Amino acid sequence: MKFRTVVGGGCALAALAAVSSERFMGWALGSAFGPGALYPLSSPAELLAQHLSLALGASLAAASVGFVLGIIASMAGDEAKRLVMAAGALAQTVPPVAVLALAVPVLGFGSRPVFVALALYGILPVLHGTATGLNSVPSASIDAAVGMGMGRSFRFLRIELPLGLPAIVAGLRSSVVINVGTAAIGAAMGAGGLGRPIMAGLVQFKTSYVAQGAVAAMVLALSLDWALARIERAVTRA
């Protein structure tokens, strides 16, 4: 298991280093599409960093809000719980692109509306995961915990949270992966990131630009998904 973690992590880091290196990307795209294939307006590293900070920042904001809301939902009565779960499931059926499209008329162009839209959309998986995780704690364990004299906060931190953690991390994982993908479309609203070469390539019929952005976004999404999957497995086993 440890070996796999090292190899997988090494591969992910190498791939990320490759897609953010101007030299490597210039050489790879150049040999596939001919000279001038690299998107000229920003360096690959800059695009990747913009993309990462936008997606991760939005996910982080989403996670903290979703986590707190999830805890509240799990403590609320059955009726409220069902309502939150249903609302969460319903909201998941709205495509993230639609959320972005709706954000622009309300919030205008730039990276801020995209950040807000991503954060709002990212709340739901975390909220759903948190509520599911905390509700999945066996009621017998809770009964035993209360009966042996564990206080409310001890019970939450040592019993409910650890037992709910796998579902919470799973929610965080889907939130991050969705946001990495959706953030690419954010470039159309002026948010920067890996969507910029893609948009530019589509407008200018430059396939190499599209390939540059798409490959980098794919590597980023796969790496993050892999890393969060490792964390998910680690907390499931603990």
Add this chain to the structure above:
Amino acid sequence: MEILRYEGAGKRYGSTWALRDFTLGVEEGTITALIGPSGSGKTTALRMANRMAEPDEGVIRYDGRALRSYRPEILRRSMGYVIQSVGLFPHWTVLQNVCAVPRLLGRRAREAEARADELLSLVGLEPALYRGRRPSELSGGEAQRVGVARALAADPPLLLMDEPFGAVDPLQRAKLQASFLDIQKRLKKTVLLVTHDLDEAVRLADRVVLMRGGVVVQEDTPARLLAEPSGDFARDFVGEERSLKRLARVAASSCARPPATALAGSDAPEADGSCDGPSLYWVIDGRGRPVGLVRPGGRAKPGEKAPPVLPLGATLKEVLALMLEDGPELVGLVDDEGAIRGELGLVDIARASSQAVVTGESR
């Protein structure tokens, strides 16, 4: 001394009373069983003892002090709590589970773990084998044993048990009950137990409180409840075969006769003509262990199958069950070394049973 006392305790859910005017004293060092059908209020009464349910009327005293004057968390740490579904924490090892309350009480990890090892041995689980396991790696019976060890970990004077052996199969249940009685004999804990199983109450308890619809129907020793159920409900609940149930309370050794034996290789004595001489002799080896049965005058040699014996601690019910299953005329009682110490026939059981009705015997 009474460690726990209910005085007119009542609990209402909406407009229905789950428990009404419940008065009971729980004597130190005894096992008290609350028994009744579902909805009889027995679990409510139990959960009032550790303030998981608060009475709407009446007073409950623990150690002479009103229960309300304790902080719930502090109170609960001084009472062992065992529930039917066990409720082990699935993400903790067996050791961590057993150490839970001592750790809550701020005891040092090393002390708590040493104590946990003792308790695991006490409930019949080899510590080295089990301490590192997760609850998912335990059978139902093993999990329940860990649950009992966990409840005993902080050495609480009082144990609250809600259907503690209800979730395991009958064979496991009998084993768990036997080892629980054994533990209780050694530790002398006060136990308040909820069950819907009359056999369990009769087997384990010193006092039985029969409840129905939130009201106590009869509070008595198991023997008297079986012998003299008061009212139609108690009679129905105790059932037709109450004389059979009563046998579970009587130790077989208390009505056994000294065994008639013949050393293997010798000849069994001839029948002397009188009608009360032994009709069967136990063939024993050099250490007094039975190896077969022989008729008077026959050659004493080891039998083809193992002779019908039970340990000295067996109850009359177990003796009778063995007779009904295998059909032996005699059942022997053997001590820990396997040496024969007594014998019983059907006649002895019948006599003991009729005596128990008269005297209202207790264990």
